[in-house]
Structures are given as C-alpha cells and as structure tokens.
Amino acid sequence: MKTVKVLLPLSLLLLSGCVVGPDYKAPDAALPAKFSQRGRAEAVNVTLNPWWEAFRDKKLDSLVAQGMGENLDVQQSLERIVEARANVIVAGAGGLPQINAGGSGTVEGQDGSFRRNSGSGDHSETKTLSGGADASWLIDLFGQYRRAKESATASLDAAYDDVNVARLAYLSDLTTSYIEARYNQEAYALQQQSLSSRRETLKLTEDIKAAGAASSLDVVQAEGLVNSTLAELPGYQTGFNQAANHIATLLGLPATSVTASLTKGSAQPSPRYNTKIGVPADLVRNRPDIRRAERQLAAATASIGVAEAQLYPSLTLSGSIDASRIVASAASGGLTSWSFGPSLNLPIFNGGRLKANVDIAKSSAQQQYLAWKQAVLNGIEEVEDALVALRNDYETVAALRKVVDSYEEALGLARESYKGGATSLLDVLDAERSLATSRVALAAGIRNLANNYVSLNVALGGGSAIEPPNGKGNEGKTAAGY
Known part of the structure; x- marks a missing residue:
C-alpha cells in the first residue's frame, strides 16, 4: 500500500510532463543569394528605415508622423493585441486549479396567539447559515493546455506583426495618395501653362486674320484647342481633391480636413537617393506579413498537439467541503461534509x-x-518587379525631359515661322499639342517613378517597425521577442 502511495504521485508527475503533438520548427525556403537586378549582395535591416524622407518633402514627413498613431486600421490592429493577450490567459487557465466558493443564510420564524384562561402568545425563529467550496484540477497529462497556451502565444506574436502590416499598408497608401495629389496639381499647372500658350496663339491668329493673312478656319481651330484644354482642367482638380480626401481618412479625420493645407502647390515628390536592397533572405526577417504567416504556422502546429491530447485519457482531481449551522429558539447545531x-x-x-x-x-x-511559402515568394516577386520598374522609370523620366525640351524649342520655331508666313497655323497647333502632351507625360513619369520607389520600400518591409512619435506603438515586445 505504501508503494502505491509513493508511485501514484510520481506517475502523475511523469505523465504531466508528457506533451503530444509535433514540436515546432521554423520553416525554411530555398532562396536565391541575391536579387537579379543588383549585383552586390549585402544583408540589411530596413524595418527602421524612414524611406519617405528620401523625397525631402516636409509636408509629407509631417503627414506621415501625424497619422502613424491615428490611422484607424493601425488602431484596430493594436486592439487585436489586447484580445490576443487575453487569449493567452484563457488558454493557460484550463491547466490551473479552479476554486469556487459560495454561501447562503436564511431566517425562518413563526408568530401567533391563542387564548386560554390567562391569554398568551408564541414566537419561534430558526436561523440557517451554510457555506461551501469546491476545487478541481485537471492534470495536464498530455500537454493539452500547454499546447493551447503555446498556440495562443504564437497568435499573440502574429498580432504584433499584424500591427506592422497595418502600419506598412498605411505608409504605402498615404505616400501614394500624396504623390497622386501632387501629380494632379502639377498636371493642372502645366495645363494652365498650355492654356496660356494656346490663348496667345489664338490672339496671334486673330491678329493675322485681321490683317487678311489667315482664314476663319484657322481661328476656329485655335479656339478648339483652347476649349479642349479648358475641358481637361476639371479632371485634375477632381483627382487632387479625391487624393486629399483619402489622405484625411488615413489620418483618421473627416474628408476635406487636409485639403486646404495641400492647396498650396509643391514640387512633385521624387526620391533623392537609392534604397538599400539587401538579399532575399532579409525579407523573412523584415517583412511583417511573412513574420505573421510564420507565427500563424507556429500557432497551427501547436493546435495539432491540442487535438491529439484529446485522444488520450484525462484525469481530474476534485474536492468539496460544505458546512452549515442551524440556530433555533430551543437548540443549535452544525454539520460539515467534505x-x-x-x-x-x-x-x-x-x-x-x-x-x-x-x-x-x-x-x-x-x-x-x-x-507562409506563398508570402515569401510574393515578397521576392514584388521586390524584383519594383526594381525593374524603378530602373526603367529613371530612364523614362530622363528621356521625357529631353522630349519636353525638344518640343519647347519646336513650338518657338513654329510660332516664329507662322508669324513670318513660312508655315501654316497647323504646324503651331501641332507643336503646342505635342508640348502639352509631353509635359503631362513627364509629370506622369515622375509620379510612376515615385510610386515604384514606394512599392520597392514597402516590398522590402522598410519602416514597418517605426513607432509613432506620440508613443502609440506596439506596447512592448512580442511574446517571442520579435
């Protein structure tokens, strides 16, 4: 009998150390040593790189800082951290002892009167007090609750990474919206220049017609070009206002809240220096969506152990104690059971x-x-695509600048020839049309260059770990130390 008393606790202790299910191992993927568009391979950490500062635009910098802690998507992801923390507590609570207690009290009485020769009355009262407690402890023989807590902890890590995913999406959305707003402003200003030039051509044509050297057809053609320019202007105003309204929403403000501050035009954002690219293996460490997918994999792996533990027996130790005391008019007593x-x-x-x-x-x-594997491959694809696009954009913008210079010179020559009667009005109108188109094309090329610069940095995970200046960050490290 003594042997049983000794072996039983020891066997329970040994069984409680058993954990079923696979132990998690971080996944591995065969990745190239370097990106195809870069010859030099050097590992870098870009999560703290404020890449938007390469635009050297103080207004953009202030908007980024303003919305870093106010963006509603980021705030929702922060709330999911609170939920995930509570789930860790819930997951571990099942393997801990549970104790509940309660009590009650009642008073019963009886009053009455009856008549005899002298007359008298009766009163009786009984008080009952009772209380009890019960305890139970499910012995985690096969690690069900340990695996559940492991899964919940990995989900908490994923929630922290989800904050950085939301923050990176905010940075991408805000900067591209700002680029779009400035593009529409620039295109509007360029079309205003074209409108002024075409009105000048119209005035010149009317003067030449008054001198008898031009026809009414020439005047009508010049007027048509002026009116077509006027028709294009509202579209750029619409584009600017829509981009400004979206920026306000990203900052957690009502639409039109930032429109006035953006009305004063500024140069189109264009990156002033290159980004450190690193190697493909850096994406696994730097991109929050890949880290989140890895943590979700860890949580799912631990859940296998939870399911497997339910295949085996479970042992619960439980006990209870109840006590009551009765106090009556004539006597009193108590009773305890356990x-x-x-x-x-x-x-x-x-x-x-x-x-x-x-x-x-x-x-x-x-x-x-x-x-997780898909997230890694998508990340490499996005970086490669952005590198190719960015390299080609630099070449496109350089070529478009030369095109604009050529058409500006061509317009001057056509106008002088038209004044001297050596060419027709059609040559002037064609030169003006080509110049206007090339100017807007250049503005669009600069926009594409800036957008692809943003895409590259977002694809690298750049700036995802930068917390807002007001301290509304991730509220500490993740459960796994990320």
Whole structure:
C-alpha cells in the first residue's frame, strides 16, 4: 500500500510532463543569394528605415508622423493585441486549479396567539447559515493546455506583426495618395501653362486674320484647342481633391480636413537617393506579413498537439467541503461534509470525431505553411518587379525631359515661322499639342517613378517597425521577442 502511495504521485508527475503533438520548427525556403537586378549582395535591416524622407518633402514627413498613431486600421490592429493577450490567459487557465466558493443564510420564524384562561402568545425563529467550496484540477497529462497556451502565444506574436502590416499598408497608401495629389496639381499647372500658350496663339491668329493673312478656319481651330484644354482642367482638380480626401481618412479625420493645407502647390515628390536592397533572405526577417504567416504556422502546429491530447485519457482531481449551522429558539447545531477524489475520463467511442479533429489541425498547419511559402515568394516577386520598374522609370523620366525640351524649342520655331508666313497655323497647333502632351507625360513619369520607389520600400518591409512619435506603438515586445 505504501508503494502505491509513493508511485501514484510520481506517475502523475511523469505523465504531466508528457506533451503530444509535433514540436515546432521554423520553416525554411530555398532562396536565391541575391536579387537579379543588383549585383552586390549585402544583408540589411530596413524595418527602421524612414524611406519617405528620401523625397525631402516636409509636408509629407509631417503627414506621415501625424497619422502613424491615428490611422484607424493601425488602431484596430493594436486592439487585436489586447484580445490576443487575453487569449493567452484563457488558454493557460484550463491547466490551473479552479476554486469556487459560495454561501447562503436564511431566517425562518413563526408568530401567533391563542387564548386560554390567562391569554398568551408564541414566537419561534430558526436561523440557517451554510457555506461551501469546491476545487478541481485537471492534470495536464498530455500537454493539452500547454499546447493551447503555446498556440495562443504564437497568435499573440502574429498580432504584433499584424500591427506592422497595418502600419506598412498605411505608409504605402498615404505616400501614394500624396504623390497622386501632387501629380494632379502639377498636371493642372502645366495645363494652365498650355492654356496660356494656346490663348496667345489664338490672339496671334486673330491678329493675322485681321490683317487678311489667315482664314476663319484657322481661328476656329485655335479656339478648339483652347476649349479642349479648358475641358481637361476639371479632371485634375477632381483627382487632387479625391487624393486629399483619402489622405484625411488615413489620418483618421473627416474628408476635406487636409485639403486646404495641400492647396498650396509643391514640387512633385521624387526620391533623392537609392534604397538599400539587401538579399532575399532579409525579407523573412523584415517583412511583417511573412513574420505573421510564420507565427500563424507556429500557432497551427501547436493546435495539432491540442487535438491529439484529446485522444488520450484525462484525469481530474476534485474536492468539496460544505458546512452549515442551524440556530433555533430551543437548540443549535452544525454539520460539515467534505469529499475528495480523482476522476478519470476515457475517450472510447466518439464516431471518429477526435481523430478527425487531429486531421483538421494537421491540414490547417499545412495550409499555413503553404501560406507562409506563398508570402515569401510574393515578397521576392514584388521586390524584383519594383526594381525593374524603378530602373526603367529613371530612364523614362530622363528621356521625357529631353522630349519636353525638344518640343519647347519646336513650338518657338513654329510660332516664329507662322508669324513670318513660312508655315501654316497647323504646324503651331501641332507643336503646342505635342508640348502639352509631353509635359503631362513627364509629370506622369515622375509620379510612376515615385510610386515604384514606394512599392520597392514597402516590398522590402522598410519602416514597418517605426513607432509613432506620440508613443502609440506596439506596447512592448512580442511574446517571442520579435
């Protein structure tokens, strides 16, 4: 008997150290040593790189800082951290002792009167006080709750990474919206220049017609070009206002809140220096969406152990104690009862439900692995695409600048020839049309260059770990130290 008393606690202790299910190992993917568009391979950490400062635009910098802690998507992701923290507590609570207590009290009485020769009355009262407590402890024989807490902790890590995903999306959306607003302002200003030039041509044509050297057709053609320019201007105003309204929404403000501050025109944003690219392996560390997918894989892997633990017996130690005291008019007394003992639950037949839960958990983990692998491959593709586009954009912008210079010279020559009667009005109108088109094309090229610069930095995960200046950040490190 003594041997049983000694071996039973030891066996419970040994069983409680058993954890079923696979132990998590971080996934690995075969990645190229370097990106195809860069010859030099050097590992870098870009998560703290404020890449938008390369535009050297103080207004853009202030907008980024203003909305870093106010963006509603970022705030929602911060709230999901609070939820994930609570889930860690809930997941671990099942493996801890549970104690509940309660009590009650009642008073019963009886009053009455009756007549005898002298007359008298009766009164009786009974007080009952009772209380009790019960405790239970599910011995985590096969690590069900330890795996559940492991899964919840990995989900908490994923919630922290989700904040950086939302922050990176905010940076991308804000900067591209700002680039769009400045492009529409620039295009509007360029079309105003073209309008002024075309009105000048119209005035020149009317003067030549008055001198008898031009026809009414020439005047009508010049007027048509003026009116076509007027028709294009409202579209750029619409584009500017829509971009400004979206910036306000990203800052957590009502639409039109920042329109006035952006009305004063500024040069189109264009990056003044290059970005450090690093190597493809850096994406696994720097991109928050890849880190989040890896943490979700860890959570799904731990869930396999939770499902497998339910295939095995569970042991619960439980006990209770109840006490009551009765105080009556004539006498009083108390009663105490208690109980304690283990209970064993054996899953014998459940129609295959528990085994199916294990298969579901394994499939979910495999899906999460494929999602992680897809995120890695998508990241490499996005970087490669942005590198190619950015390189070509620099060449396009350089060529368009030369095109604009050529058409400006061509317009001057056509106008002088038209004044001297050596050419027709059609040559002037064609030169004006070509110049206006090339100017807007240059503005669009600069916009594309800036957008692809943003795309490259976002694809690298740049700036995702920068917290807002007001301190509304991730509220500490993640559960895994990320």
